[in-house]
Amino acid sequence: MRIDGELCDRIDARDRGLLYGDGLFETIAVENGEPLLWDRHLERLSDGCRRLGLPAPDADRLQRDAAAEIAQDSSGVLKIIVTRGPGGRGYRPPATPVPTRILAFHPVPEHPASCWRDGIKARMCHIRLGENPALAGLKHLNRLEQVLARAEWTHPGVAEGLMRSASGNLVEGVMSNLFLVEGSQLATPDLTRCGVAGVMRQMVLDLAAELGIPCRVTDVPLQRLQQADALFLTNSLIGIWPVRQVDGLPYAIDRIPVRLRELIALHALVPPSVLF
Amino acid sequence: MRIDGELCDRIDARDRGLLYGDGLFETIAVENGEPLLWDRHLERLSDGCRRLGLPAPDADRLQRDAAAEIAQDSSGVLKIIVTRGPGGRGYRPPATPVPTRILAFHPVPEHPASCWRDGIKARMCHIRLGENPALAGLKHLNRLEQVLARAEWTHPGVAEGLMRSASGNLVEGVMSNLFLVEGSQLATPDLTRCGVAGVMRQMVLDLAAELGIPCRVTDVPLQRLQQADALFLTNSLIGIWPVRQVDGLPYAIDRIPVRLRELIALHALVPPSVLF
Secondary structure: OEEOOEEOOEEEOOEHHHHHOOEEEEEEEEEOOEEOOHHHHHHHHHHHHHHHOOOOOOHHHHHHHHHHHOOOOOOEEEEEEEEOOEOOOOOOOOOOOOOEEEEEEEOOOOOOOHHHHOOEEEEEOOOOEOOOOOOOEOOEOOOHHHHHHHOOOOOOOEEEEEEEEOOOOEEEEOOOEEEEEEOOEEEEEOOOOOOEOOHHHHHHHHHHHHOOOOEEEEOEOHHHHHHOOEEEEEEOOOEEEEEEEEOOEEOOHHHOOHHHHHHHHOOOOOOOOOOO | OEEOOEEOOEEEOOEHHHHHOOEEEEEEEEEOOEEOOHHHHHHHHHHHHHHHOOOOOOHHHHHHHHHHHOOOOOOEEEEEEEEOOEOOOOOOOOOOOOOEEEEEEEOOOOOOOHHHHOOEEEEEOOOOEOOOOOOOEOOEOOOHHHHHHHOOOOOOOEEEEEEEEOOOOEEEEOOOEEEEEEOOEEEEEOOOOOOEOOHHHHHHHHHHHHHOOOEEEEOEOHHHHHHOOEEEEEEOOOEEEEEEEEOOEEOOHHHOOHHHHHHHHOOOOOOOOOOO
């Protein structure tokens, strides 16, 4: 782990990242030493910094930190945290914050190949996502909703939980974004009131456009989810996981465009045994 | 600063308090070495731990930490943070978390005596509070809404911002709870969907009951705020601050029950020059 460029694993307990969750993070797949979708992650991070009024970390510096932190030619997960840095007591942000940047390299998460091939089982979470347009889309450090959602189940056969907004619309998975296959079209929840705008979600939107697959960004009430032909989940590590069941309701995996799955797999940590 | 009982000011950067804001805090007034409303703060902390599924810290241990941290016979602010402790990557809480407890003693905040005597100017914040019953009332570490609210103004003449919920009702101040004086009665916003249930707010509710002043916990739309005879703000450090103006709209300070102000002042850090 590297904090502000130095090998270190402890931070100032006055850091506003701890005091208030005043910061952002990125979770980046690394394949053979190469961070995947690096530019997209950096762009989202600097967008987030702008929205929180934080000076964005220097891109070259982050790249140097990343190169130093990633074990040579290895694959894994690079997590970057940027906070507003240390501060006094009180919510008021310092006029000239000195952000803290933390980079940590983790092993590739172990998921069976069946997650990609046969799809996963998901469940509907009870806890809802509060709606706040000022924070919606951001991958910020205020993640208690996700923590409580993930604490709702321990069954190892359930790989992900789906989350609804306070208004009742489907928004995302606890650690992923959600797509619906409706006939020959895709749909994904609008994230202007809550949710995390995933880098892989955007990648799917961009690739779908290239492949000529229409994709609507829209509100997704529960009924629409239940009537979809297929569902899939995305994030920067897994790429695409088909959903084969939500609380017992089955979905048809073969309705997910195979070409999209193949292309996305090139940008994620997919086991070599997975073939489409 | 004391972390898990040891004099120390750095924490493990894998602490879930930093990663997800997965924890709670208390801000306690200390007068001549004595933490005020200690039992109430500890009770709220352990309620919060229960709601987040965290083992509550041992009360004797916290008391020992506090006694060691508070400079002898001094006055100031004791901040206690309790997090779910270090964890791996991923939202899922560890089955047997080892909470981190952080205690830090700060000087008495400097506010002019006029804040108590003549009241303060407040403004209406633009950013709203997202609604989530699962988190409402908790003094948890997910405080980006307050950070962004407090960043909305820098004018030193404005002492506090008022915050509305996503539905548009008044909820609280950025760092305080809100009370309305309506004739001979009080009202304070319902906090079942958002907001922090302050220890001093509860103290005011209890004392009002003892003094025979009716106080309703209710929804407060903007119009109701504007029609109130008087407003006041509460927190554990200031006790009660009358509001003399919100965005230019004046309020009558003398409509706030003086006896309530006097009694609350005994439990807060009120400068000796303030007389009622």
